[in-house]
Amino acid sequence: MMMVELTSIPTASLPVAELGHYLRLATGFADDGSEDAPLESCLRAAISAIESRIGKVLFERRFLMQLSQWHSGSAHKFPMAPISEIESVTLVNRAGQDSQLDPARYALRQDGDRPAVISIGPALPQPSLGGHIDVILRAGFGPNWADIPADLRQAVLIMAADFYDGSGREKGDLSFAVAMLIEPYRPLRIGVRP
Structure with missing residues (x-):
């Protein structure tokens, strides 16, 4: 089986400003958009990582x-x-x-x-x-950020902030907060490993 993504998440749908507020980036100055590209990249990476862990597509x-x-x-x-x-x-x-x-x-x-x-x-x-x-x-849950369940949105913001700060976990480990937020969405697997 091969899976190919035919459409990508539109940049306008990503919560770039919300991630900036979450990170408490400087405010009160003119926004020149210089941080938008790194924030977008971190959001896309976090979404991809969470989707692969839970087997769910966040954005439609x-x-x-x-x-x-x-x-x-x-x-x-x-x-x-x-x-x-x-x-x-x-x-x-x-x-x-x-x-x-x-x-x-x-x-x-x-x-x-x-x-x-x-x-x-x-x-x-x-x-x-x-x-x-x-x-x-x-x-996907829907085309907009608001269509995604609140706990998964929070997990994306936490993970994207970790990526932005350079505090990515070793060996792909998730932060405790992200792991707890996504746990209810992980598929239940029952069986015996050989």
């Missing part, structure tokens, strides 16, 4: 998921949530010719951690030998 974006086959004939679970829409499902053969699947043959099954595309009918069609499946979907 479009993605292309490329699969060699379905998990099963009746359903395929997505590695992220929340998903608001499956825009298209396309079977692509080895020669690159594609055939878009009729939306009446599949549906989105919502789930807080692992939403899935499910078959409406006998089974999801398999790609031909050497072919693949392209699924274009829209995922």
Whole structure:
């Protein structure tokens, strides 16, 4: 499976000014925007780190998921949530010719951690030998900062501030505050490791 982000988070949606206030950057002077680029970079890094830890997409974006086959004939679970829409499902053969699947043959099954595309009918069609499946979907809590749950917004600000201050943790460790704020959003994993 390969996941490609088709749209990125618009700069205007990022809480650059809010992070500046959180960091208590100098106020009372004309804002020349000189700190905006580093703040934006820290916010994007924090969002990416948190999204990868919790398997959730914070800002709504479009993605292309490329699969060699379905998990099963009746359903395929997505590695992220929340998903608001499956825009298209396309079977692509080895020669690159594609055939878009009729939306009446599949549906989105919502789930807080692992939403899935499910078959409406006998089974999801398999790609031909050497072919693949392209699924274009829209995922995320919403397009605006305010659409993201408050505790995740706070975790992003704390982590972005850590990145900005250069106090990033060793070996990818999270600060205690960030770890506690994102814990309820982490997927529950039950099983035995070999």
